[in-house]
Amino acid sequence: MNRVKQCTSAAFFMVLSWSAAAHPHSFISLQSEPVVKDGLLSAFKMRWTMDEITSSDLLYDAGNAKPGSEVWKKLAAEVMANVLGQHYFSELWHNGQRVKFDNRPDGYGLERDGLQAVLTFTLPLATPQTHCRADVYLFHLRPDLLRRYVL
Template sequence: MRGKTCSRTGVILLATALWTPVALAHPHSFITLMTTVMAQDGQMTGLKMQWTMDEITSADLLYDAGDAKPGSPVWKKLAAEVMANVLGQHYFTEVWHNGEKVKFTNLPGEYSLARVNHQAVLSFILPLAHPQPLKGQTYTFATFDPTYFVDMSYDQPADAKLPEALARNCNISVKTPQPNEDTLAFAQSLDKADAPPEDMELGKQFAQQVTIQCQ
């Protein structure tokens, strides 16, 4: 390995033994996102997230879980290990308001890990450090691995959701970026032993941006 690869010690670490030599270009692993905005008394309080890992990434976790029943100590231990890695990378998420980052708390409100068919699904609540007013405001957020070792994306725009109470006065949209040819070529040139320069934030250039706009 070369370069600064701190973010690869997050979710990606769980799949290192499973990458195959033929996987030459970034990304090497895929996580499908679903996010619901959480609100109370007209203020945004957090994001309820569900991350579904691809089958190869999931295999290591599911092997460790064996035949353990949902909610058993085995699953709780695995969930805690995965969540610790996610917390170490600030939930792999950024929330912005008026040009400034919105801060999170260091502990999720709740979290769990489960098996859905042949895939591992991590569910958790990302709590904001302080409730944020929604009336007349616009927020953006994105979830991504800065190294782009893992592609983290929504299958469809409807997978970023508002609760019914917010949907009356707020809109939510998902914008998928179109990186230029040089960026695409650079990502494709990286093999599994490479990491892009940390200040490049390669994954951010591929990250879908979710916008919440309220009246």
């Protein structure tokens, strides 16, 4: 009987520990601004301010490195690799059709803003879109995090 209790207890605590092994998530303050060139929506300028936990991890790794140094460039490349791997954590819809992003962001960087890390980049569209007073919907991270632009 004692062995049954031990096995049951072990199984119970293993199930409880699954949540402890969950993937951590970041909370990001997002700013996005449409870029219109020659009458076409061509990109979005992004500014993502990381939460305190993510920022502390990045800022610890940056140490006392000067802005624009190789340390910051390496950290920015690591963060952008994650962002690219998740399709920029975003979806764009224009006139009811999903719009693809280009695979390479235009200029990106990571910097310190007080006690927070900030990722900036330009998110280019694979094909620029006409904007004749059309609705453009940019979803970040989840469909309920919606930014609507009327161009």
